[in-house]
Amino acid sequence: MLTESSQTRVAGCLLELHKAGWVITFPELATDQPPPVITARYADIPRDFRLFLGMCGSCANPKNNAWLFTNEIYYGSESFEFEWDVCEKTSLAALADGASDTPVRDFWNRHLPIGLAVHSDYAFLAIVIQGEHAGSVVYGSGPDFEAEPLVLAESFTDFLGMLARYAKANPEESGVNHALREFHHG
Numbered sequence: 678m679l680t681e682s683s684q685t686r687v688a689g690c691l692l693e694l695h696k697a698g699w700v701i702t703f704p705e706l707a708t709d710q711p712p713p714v715i716t717a718r719y720a721d722i723p724r725d726f727r728l729f730l731g732m733c734g735s736c737a738n739p740k741n742n743a744w745l746f747t748n749e750i751y752y753g754s755e756s757f758e759f760e761w762d763v764c765e766k767t768s769l770a771a772l773a774d775g776a777s778d779t780p781v782r783d784f785w786n787r788h789l790p791i792g793l794a795v796h797s798d799y800a801f802l803a804i805v806i807q808g809e810h811a812g813s814v815v816y817g818s819g820p821d822f823e824a825e826p827l828v829l830a831e832s833f834t835d836f837l838g839m840l841a842r843y844a845k846a847n848p849e850e851s852g853v854n855h856a857l858r859e860f861h862h863g
Contacts, residue, residue, distance in 0.1 A: 686834055687728050690841040694736070697844035704734035704748060712751050715761075719789045719806050725834040726791065726804060743794035745802070761790055764801045764822040771820070784823040788815065791833070804833060 695701045709731030711722060729745075736745040744750065744757070751761050760766065765785040769778055791814070792802030800818040803826065805811050814836035815826035830836035 683725060683834060684728060687725065687732060687837060690834070690837040691729075691733060691736070693841035693845050697841075698739035699844060700735060700737045700739070700741070702734040704731070706748075707731050708748065711748060715751050715789070718786065721806055721811070722789065723804060723812050723833055725832055726789075729833065729837070740796065742796040743792070745792045746790065759793060759795070763793065764790060764799065764817075764819070767799070767819065768822050781823055788826070802829075802836070 691701050709727040710716070711719075711727070711730060716722070730748050733745070733747050734749055735747055737743065746761055750757050750759075753760070762785065765781060768781045772778060772781070787805060787807050788803035789806050790801055790803050794800040798818045798820070799822075800816065801822060803815050803817070805813045805815055805828075810828055812832055813828050814830045814833055816829050817824060817826035830839055
């Protein structure tokens with residue numbers, strides 16, 4: 678169960694992202710329950726990410742080329758041109774004839790996509806649902822999305838805090854990839 682301080686921390690991170698130019702909206706229907714297409718596949722969605730889903734209708738960087746996924750995206754918003762599972766679908770489409778799709782599907786069954794950036798190579802953020810680092814937020818990029826992803830934070834709230842701190846310090850570079858490059862190389 679999340680404490681009041683956890684709820685305050687998520688809200689504070691969203692406020693800092695908004696101050697740095699991110700477009701943050703309230704959800705039309707405030708619910709921390711992801712759509713059935715997500716809950717049917719991912720049984721153990723961390724509570725802090727569910728809290729974010731209940732608080733946020735949309736979350737995009739100032740250039741609108743990097744997003745954190747919200748229920749609106751998971752439900753297939755007409756205003757968002759990408760599907761929440763675009764990286765998985767891209768990998769499946771790129772398989773050679775006769776190649777097994779099992780490794781791709783297994784990877785994405787263990788990693789819930791929670792963000793996408795398209796301002797350079799496609800990059801994703803995901804929460805590890807099962808296995809080593811369960812609950813952690815990881816980062817990966819194309820063309821080999823299923824290569825060993827980089828662990829960024831032990832929880833979604835920790836990741837959101839990292840992103841908010843970076844966006845606050847570097848509002849001109851508030852894309853997800855900039856923050857992740859700084860984290861990775863810094």
